[in-house]
Amino acid sequence: MRLPSWLSQHLAALRALLFFTVALGLAYPLLLVGVAQIPGLSGRAEGSLVEKDGTVVGSALIGQHFTDADGNPVPRYFQSRPSAGGDGYDPLSTGASNLGPESVADTLPDPADPESGSQSLLTQVCARSLAIGALEGVSGARPYCTTDGVGAVLSVFRADGLTGAVTRAVSVNQACPATPFLGTYEGATVECATPDGDYSGGVITPVRGDAPDTSPIPADAVTASGSALDPHISVAYAALQAPRVARERGLAVADVTSLIEDHTAGRALGFLGEPAVNVLELNLALDARA
Structure with missing residues (x-):
C-alpha cells in the first residue's frame, strides 16, 4: 500500500527531527562532556x-x-x-x-544627572593614560589628549561650511567652566562646551599637541580586550x-x-x-x- 505523498513527507520530516534531536541534542553534548574530562582539559572545562x-x-x-x-x-x-x-x-x-577610531567626541553629562553622558574612546584612553602615568611615575601624555585627560578635539565652524575662515571653535570634550586646551584656533577664540550645546554644524577636528609619538604606557594598559x-x-x-x-x-x-x-x-x-x-x-x- 502506497502512502499519500503528504503523509510520506511528514514521516520523513519526523524521522529527520528525531535523528537530529538524538545526534545534536544528546550525542554531541555527551561527546563534549566526555572530551572535557580528558586530563589537561578538565580544569579548563570546570572554569580553571x-x-x-x-x-x-x-x-x-x-x-x-x-x-x-x-x-x-x-x-x-x-x-x-x-x-x-x-x-x-x-x-x-x-x-x-564597540567604540572605534572615530569615537573622539564625548557626550557631556547633564549637570542635573552626572551619570548621564558618555566618554568617547579617545577620552577613555586619555584618562586611563593620565591615571596610569601618575601611578607608575611616568608621563601619561599621549597625542590628541589634553593635559586634564580628555580628547583634544575641536568642533570648528567655518564661514562657508567646510571652507573659509574659522568663525568659531569649541573644545567639545571640555565642559564649562573648564579652560580649553587651546586659547585660539586659526584666529578664533576656543570656547568650552556646554551639555546642551549643538556643535553638529562644525567639523570635528582632533588636535595632535606636542606629546611624543610613543608612550611608556603600552596600548593594553589603556584599552579593553x-x-x-x-x-x-x-x-x-x-x-x-x-x-x-x-x-x-x-x-x-x-x-x-x-x-x-x-x-x-x-x-x-x-x-x-x-x-x-x-x-x-x-x-x-x-x-x-x-
Missing part, C-alpha cells in the same frame, strides 16, 4: 578556578580588578587591563565597547609596573622581574599573538613569596 588557602580567589581564564573599596588600584599588586564588561570582568556582560575578560597583560605593561610593586613590597626589582618571567605564557601555538602575563597568578606568586 584558582584557590588560595582552600578558598577560590578567581579564575585563570577571567581577569579581575585589584582595587580597594573605592576603586583605586592597590599599589602592592599588579593591575589588570581595563574591562568593558559590566562593572569590569563580568562574565554575564562579556563583549567589547574584545571579550572584556582577558586575564593577561602584556610583558611591557608588567615591566612598567614592576618598580612600583617591588617598592611597595620591599623587594628587589630583579626579583619581581623574575616572577614576571615565570608567569609569562608564550605565543599560542608558538606563533599566534604575543607573550602575555597572567595577572592573578603573578599576584598570588607575590603573596606566596612574601
Whole structure:
C-alpha cells in the first residue's frame, strides 16, 4: 500500500527531527562532556578556578580588578587591563565597547544627572593614560589628549561650511567652566562646551599637541580586550609596573622581574599573538613569596 505523498513527507520530516534531536541534542553534548574530562582539559572545562588557602580567589581564564573599596588600584599588586564588561570582568556582560577610531567626541553629562553622558574612546584612553602615568611615575601624555585627560578635539565652524575662515571653535570634550586646551584656533577664540550645546554644524577636528609619538604606557594598559575578560597583560605593561610593586613590597626589582618571567605564557601555538602575563597568578606568586 502506497502512502499519500503528504503523509510520506511528514514521516520523513519526523524521522529527520528525531535523528537530529538524538545526534545534536544528546550525542554531541555527551561527546563534549566526555572530551572535557580528558586530563589537561578538565580544569579548563570546570572554569580553571584558582584557590588560595582552600578558598577560590578567581579564575585563570577571567581577569579581575585589584582595587580597594573605592576603586583605586592597590599599589602592592599588579593591575589588570581595563574591562568593558559590566562593572569590569563580568562574565554575564562579556563583549567589547564597540567604540572605534572615530569615537573622539564625548557626550557631556547633564549637570542635573552626572551619570548621564558618555566618554568617547579617545577620552577613555586619555584618562586611563593620565591615571596610569601618575601611578607608575611616568608621563601619561599621549597625542590628541589634553593635559586634564580628555580628547583634544575641536568642533570648528567655518564661514562657508567646510571652507573659509574659522568663525568659531569649541573644545567639545571640555565642559564649562573648564579652560580649553587651546586659547585660539586659526584666529578664533576656543570656547568650552556646554551639555546642551549643538556643535553638529562644525567639523570635528582632533588636535595632535606636542606629546611624543610613543608612550611608556603600552596600548593594553589603556584599552579593553574584545571579550572584556582577558586575564593577561602584556610583558611591557608588567615591566612598567614592576618598580612600583617591588617598592611597595620591599623587594628587589630583579626579583619581581623574575616572577614576571615565570608567569609569562608564550605565543599560542608558538606563533599566534604575543607573550602575555597572567595577572592573578603573578599576584598570588607575590603573596606566596612574601
